[in-house]
Amino acid sequence: MKRVAFWFMLMLVGTLVLGACSSDSADKESNKEKNNKEVVATVNGENIASEEYQKELEATKAMYTQQGVDFKEIDGEMKKQVEQSVLDQLINTKLVLQSAENDGISVGQKEIDAEIGNVKGQFEDDKQYQAALKENKITEEELTQQVRQQLIITQYLDKNIGDVKVSEDEVKLVYDQYKEQAESMKQEVKDFETMKPELEQQAIAQKKNEEVSKHIEDLRAKNEKNIEILL
Incomplete structure (x- = not known):
């Protein structure tokens, strides 16, 4: 059950709140004060809600707890590093989703339903599945959106x-790390x-993570001027 709960926390996402615009200067000032409380960052004009940030932060804290860390x-x-890491993750996710939209990437409902079906398949019945949703403070709608x-x-x-x-050398390097640890x-x-x-799969995963990190860094660099931190 803990493994499934951990999966839910990784998939956790809050509701995206978009700030309203108004031509009235008083409304603009009011919205500015509101955004300072409800929005932690903007990425190319899209808001990252404080609610979303707090929810992701709580999920991260829960993962620390599962690993035996108070x-x-x-x-x-x-704590500051963890909070910054959570914010960076949300910003990076927003950048990737924006880039994916620009590339015309989308998924159909059948693909989403199939993945949700895989999640439900980890439980004995719907009651246990609903209990896991409740335990991890996530709605089925939020889970579907994150999927x-x-x-x-x-x-x-x-x-x-x-x-x-x-x-072969990269695989041997992973083996040396395994051997040293063992x-x-x-x-x-x-x-x-x-x-x-097994070592080949680990080496591929490590290298792919490095490539992903580099790609994210490039996205951040290209869009840095359009990222505003309000936290």
Whole structure:
């Protein structure tokens, strides 16, 4: 059940709140004061709601708790880093979704329903599924929206990153890391050939993460002037 709950927290998303515009100067000032309370950042004119940020932050704190870390006990500097990381993640997600829309990437309802079906399949029945939603403070509508976004992001990254291949040396480097860790924990070290298929997947995942990070950094650099932090 914890594994499923953790999945829900990773998928957690808040409702996007867009600020209203008005030609009246008094309304503009009123909206400005309102946005300062309700919006933490804008990305190319699109708002990131404070509600969304707080919800994602609470999910992150819950993940720390599941890993045995009391968020209340970590020092102030670490808390600031976590808060900044959550905000950066929301900004980066917004940038990717905007770029995906510009690329004409979209997903159909059948794809979304299939993924939701996979989620429900992890539970014995609908009652248990609904209980997990309640436990993780997420509605089915929010879950559906996040699934849609995740599918779009996956398609976008597949298009822009593509297939990643690794060399034998890169696989051996992962093996050396595994071997060092296993020896430090006094565990049995399996030979390279036995571990190779698994090691290749790890090496590919690591390299793809690096490519994704680089792509995100490029997006941030290109759009930095259009990102406003209000937090």
